[in-house]
Amino acid sequence: MPAAEPVAATDAGRVGPEPTLPDAATLRALSASCGLELAAFRPAHVARTIARAVTRLGLPGPAALAAAIHGDPGLRGRFRRAVAVSTTGMFRDPAQFELLDRLMRADDRSGRPLKVWSIGASDGSELCSLALLLEAQGVLDGATLLGSDLMPENVALARERSRERLAPAVFSALRFEERDVSRSTPDGTWDVVLCRNVLIHLAPGPKAAMLDHAAGALAPGGLLLLGRSERLPVSDRRGLVDAGANAYRCAP
Numbered sequence: 191m192p193a194a195e196p197v198a199a200t201d202a203g204r205v206g207p208e209p210t211l212p213d214a215a216t217l218r219a220l221s222a223s224c225g226l227e228l229a230a231f232r233p234a235h236v237a238r239t240i241a242r243a244v245t246r247l248g249l250p251g252p253a254a255l256a257a258a259i260h261g262d263p264g265l266r267g268r269f270r271r272a273v274a275v276s277t278t279g280m281f282r283d284p285a286q287f288e289l290l291d292r293l294m295r296a297d298d299r300s301g302r303p304l305k306v307w308s309i310g311a312s313d314g315s316e317l318c319s320l321a322l323l324l325e326a327q328g329v330l331d332g333a334t335l336l337g338s339d340l341m342p343e344n345v346a347l348a349r350e351r352s353r354e355r356l357a358p359a360v361f362s363a364l365r366f367e368e369r370d371v372s373r374s375t376p377d378g379t380w381d382v383v384l385c386r387n388v389l390i391h392l393a394p395g396p397k398a399a400m401l402d403h404a405a406g407a408l409a410p411g412g413l414l415l416l417g418r419s420e421r422l423p424v425s426d427r428r429g430l431v432d433a434g435a436n437a438y439r440c441a442p
């Protein structure tokens with residue numbers, strides 16, 4: 191009997207064979223037409239995203255999808271969002287904000303202004319939530335809050351939504367920038383680095399590089415918070431120690 195194929199729910203809710211990635215040339219064509227390096231994302235996620243789009247649009251295959259995306263800015267935008275997964279929300283996973291609140295209140299900062307970096311900032315909800323937390327703690331004055339995201343459309347949305355959501359004095363502490371964090375980091379070191387729900391969507395190489403950048407950007411005693419389902423492997427904590435669920439601290 192042949193080995194069972196892995197299965198995945200299809201759009202119609204049926205169960206079918208797990209989609210596979212198209213050949214390298216088609217993947218390059220798709221990357222070029224959508225403007226994202228598809229090889230940077232987890233292969234199974236990319237394969238499913240392509241298969242879903244092909245099915246939904248009734249196309250003969252991935253090559254036709256590349257051509258369709260090329261000629262349709264709306265479709266291009268939807269495909270990019272599906273690949274980069276921009277799901278977010280204010281105080282997403284509230285227990286993580288409660289943990290941050292506790293850990294940050296326990297820190298003796300001797301009046302030094304805080305620096306917070308949100309990796310994969312999406313529409314800015316995460317950084318807005320942090321800004322409100324710092325305001326409630328009375329430590330927003332002089333703080334620097336930076337959100338980095340791969341997608342320029344997310345950066346524009348983050349600026350717009352944050353301006354709408356926050357009082358001007360709170361909004362003025364926030365900055366957003368376009369950056370591929372698997373390739374580079376902003377200057378300086380950070381007291382809090384949020385890298386939530388980004389690593390799970392990346393291929394192993396970019397994922398390791400992003401983790402190196404996130405851990406390497408911590409100030410002495412700084413905190414790194416990963417997503418609820420993300421952990422640093424015990425064998426490779428990058429010199430950080432556990433600080434709570436999915437939270438790690440740099441040596442002082």
Ligand SMILES: C[S@@+](CC[C@H](N)C(=O)[O-])C[C@H]1O[C@@H](n2cnc3c(N)ncnc32)[C@H](O)[C@@H]1O
Nearest residue numbers: 274275276277278310312339340370371386387
């Ligand atoms: C699922 S959202 C996470 C949003 C937020 N951190 C949260 O947990 O609510 C993932 C975000 O990471 C961004 N992203 C993906 N790869 C990235 C990279 N290499 N560098 C920076 N941002 C990236 C995506 O554009 C998307 O906005």
